[in-house]
Amino acid sequence: MTPERYQTICRVLDHRQPDLTVVTDEVHKGRNLSALVRTCDAVGIDTIHCVIPKAGYRPYRGTALGSHKWVEVQQHTTLETPLADLRRQGFQVVAAHLSPHAVDYHRVDYTAPTALLLGTEKQGLSRAALESADYQVAIPMVGMVASYNVSAACAIILAEVQHQRQRAGLYQRPRLPQTLRRRRLFQWCQPAVAAFCDRRGIGYPALDRAGEIVDAPQWYRRVKAGG
Numbered sequence: 001m002t003p004e005r006y007q008t009i010c011r012v013l014d015h016r017q018p019d020l021t022v023v024t025d026e027v028h029k030g031r032n033l034s035a036l037v038r039t040c041d042a043v044g045i046d047t048i049h050c051v052i053p054k055a056g057y058r059p060y061r062g063t064a065l066g067s068h069k070w071v072e073v074q075q076h077t078t079l080e081t082p083l084a085d086l087r088r089q090g091f092q093v094v095a096a097h098l099s100p101h102a103v104d105y106h107r108v109d110y111t112a113p114t115a116l117l118l119g120t121e122k123q124g125l126s127r128a129a130l131e132s133a134d135y136q137v138a139i140p141m142v143g144m145v146a147s148y149n150v151s152a153a154c155a156i157i158l159a160e161v162q163h164q165r166q167r168a169g170l171y172q173r174p175r176l177p178q179t180l181r182r183r184r185l186f187q188w189c190q191p192a193v194a195a196f197c198d199r200r201g202i203g204y205p206a207l208d209r210a211g212e213i214v215d216a217p218q219w220y221r222r223v224k225a226g227g
Contacts, residue, residue, distance in 0.1 A: 001189060006211040009188050012070070013181055014174040017044045017165065019091070019113035022158075023082055025129045026053040027120055027150055035151035036118070037071050043162045044171065046184070047072040049082035049115075069191070083115070083132050091115045095133035096153050097125050098146065102138035110161040111168045118150050185211070 022040055027033055033050065040048050052075050076082050083093060094108055095117040108114075117133060119125035130136065139148060139156055148156065165171060174181065186204040187194040189211035197204050202223070206214040213219055 001211045003210065006189065009185065009211065012044075013176060013184055013188075015044045015171050016046045016176045016181075016184075017170065018046055018176050018180070019089075020045050020110075020161065020165075021086065021091070021114075022048040022116045022118060022154065023079070023086070023093075024048070024050045024150075025079055025117065025119040025125050026051050026123075027118060032149065032151045034068075036154050037068055037073065039151065039155045039158055041070045043158045045071060045158075046176065046180070047074060049074050049076060049086075051076050051079050051082070070188070079126065079129055079132070083117075086115045089113065092134045093117055093132055094135045094137055094157075095125055095130055096138070096157060097130060097133075097136045098138045099130075099136055102136040105137040105139055105157050106160055108135050108137060110164045111170060114161065116154065116157060116161070118154055120150065 020043075022036060022045065024033065024036065027036070027050070037048065048071060050073055074082070086093070091113040093115050094110075096105070097119070117125065117129055119129065137157065139153060141147075147153070162171075176184065183204070186207060189207060190204075190213065193213065194204060205216075205219045208214050
């Protein structure tokens with residue numbers, strides 16, 4: 001690993017926003033999900049939550065440009081699971097949904113812990129999703145079409161989220177919990193070794209200040225010996 005690469009990883013981790021996430025409610029097109037992941041990485045989101053569509057996903061790998069390496073995607077079978085956990089952590093739920101109850105998306109305070117809830121273009125959000133939301137927001141439109149593509153809507157709203165958080169100084173200091181930051185640092189610096197450790201259920205070895213494993217030969221010998 002080059003020093004420049006290591007410094008880039010550290011800088012990105014120092015801008016991650018642990019109290020910002022996206023929850024998708026059965027978004028089924030792989031192209032849209034990949035675009036969502038790419039946008040989430042760009043604004044500093046560490047983890048997103050995807051409720052698996054009943055019909056499964058339509059595979060697509062062309063849009064994310066490797067972003068899945070940098071954003072953890074947690075899959076769920078029901079919407080209640082991630083929302084209940086986020087509620088316990090103090091997140092507000094902001095649903096992107098065009099309805100008489102929706103407010104302009106600029107009017108929400110996104111400096112608070114926020115989960116952006118998104119549905120599909122055709123069906124939109126489920127009733128349960130809407131009932132769980134603190135706010136329903138819409139993007140003002142002046143054209144013939146009634147809504148943006150879900151990935152485009154996500155990018156537009158998250159641009160406002162990033163703008164508000166930058167003004168509030170939330171990108172100016174590291175915010176990830178140290179345990180999570182160390183884990184992400186190892187996963188990003190040593191992805192193959194991290195995957196090996198995860199498969200075997202063993203802890204990650206220590207890294208030096210260049211992102212390399214401390215005394216790697218000794219660690220490999222110990223692992224091979226079952227220690």
